[in-house]
Amino acid sequence: MVTFPNAKINIGLQIIEKRSDGFHNIASCFYPVGWSDVLEIIPAAEFSFSSSGIEIPGDPAKNLCVKAYELLKHDMDLPPVAMHLLKIVPIGAGMGGGSADAAFVLKLLNTTFHLSLSTFDLENYARKLGSDCAFFIENKPQFCYEKGDQFADISLSLKGKYIVLVYPNLHISTAEAYAGVTPQTPDVNLSEALQRPIPEWRHCIKNDFENGLFLKYPVLPQIKEKMYEKGAIYSAMTGSGSTIYGIFEKETDLQNIFAPFTVWKGEL
Template identity: 55%
Template sequence: MISFPICKINLGLHILSKRKDGFHEINSLMYPVPVKDVLEIVPAEKFQFESGGLAIPGDKSKNLVVRAYEILKDEFDIPPVSIYLYKNIPMGGGLGGGSSNGAYALKVLNELFLLGLSTEDLKNRAAKLGSDCPFFIEAIPQIATGKGDKLTPFDLDLKGKTLVLVNVGLHFSTADAYGRINPKTPIYLLEDILNEPIPNWKETLENDFEEPSLMAFPELKSIKAKLYDLGASYAAMTGSGSTMFGIFDSAPDLEGQFEIQDGFLEVVEL
């Protein structure tokens, strides 16, 4: 069975406080973006996991796709599978690609082995994989609170807009990104900002990770400025970085605008 895990952008991301469990209380709007990986899972005589496309660093046994299988195997004693993951979404870019892979693996295994898990059942198991994972079970615009796992659908539709994603190959660890910020209470309510016209977001819709990251990596500041120069209604960093994005009314001419070597440049019609 083949599926196509998508990614997300964050529209606003406030870090409110540090929790006793070591995580942080956040408030953010997660919006699904149809840039995709490819995930194939089929029954097999013995378990195996292989990947292609972008190289995945670290121990394969800790990949969220493998962990998703192990969670369901322990609970339902499902048989071995062969998993192939083709990575197109860059790691460490704030796009949630790894979280999406894990969530989609849960959904595929649920369907493949007729486990009968509901959407809420899948979200509960996805939360064991990581804070962003439950979002990808439904993959609709949702306000994320708590440590990112408490989700409320939000009526925001960017259909007809063009999204430009710029990643120059910088890999941000989430731990390092959190180390650059101090939790604070936002001045404006996120939901109120998102109900304003998109051009108004420039002054009030903030990602708390962005300012310290742009100070540490001036090339990101230049990318944001370039996106606005090209006509973006709104531009920002997504997640804990380092991918920058711009929302446009129509596709801009990007020829020669960005030098991309190890990262990627994607133009997405929403």
């Protein structure tokens, strides 16, 4: 069985307070986009995990895909599988690629082996793997709060709009991003701001990580400004990573403009 774990963007990201467990309470809108990895899982004589494409740092045995399998196997009678991940979505880019991979492992195992796990069950397993993993179970636009693992439905659709994502080949760790931000009570109600016309978002919806990271990495605000120059109706950094996206009314090819970087475009 093959599936395609997709990335997400953050439309607004407010860092509200640090929690007693070391995490942060946030407010954000998570929105799925089509930039995807490729994940294959097949029954096998013994368990194995392999990957190709972008090199994944660290011990493969500690990959989130492996952890997702082990998490279910602890509670279920799962047979061994051979798992292969073609890694396409950049790492440390703020798009939740690794979280999506883990969530899609849970979903694919559930369907392949008829585990009869509900959406509620799958989200609870996903929360054990990472703060934004649970989002990718339903994989639809959501208003996210607490650690980013609690959701409220939101009536936001960008259908018919186009997106360009630019990853400047710059890996930013979550720890590095949080080191440059001071949690604070937001002065804008994000859920209300998201209901405004998209061109107004530029003035009221922001990613709190931008302040610190834009000073440290000048290429980031340069990309954002170029997005607006080329007609974006909204542009921002996504997550705690370095990817900048622009939302456009019509399909826009900026590959030549951002030639040194990794660029993806698609319809929302």
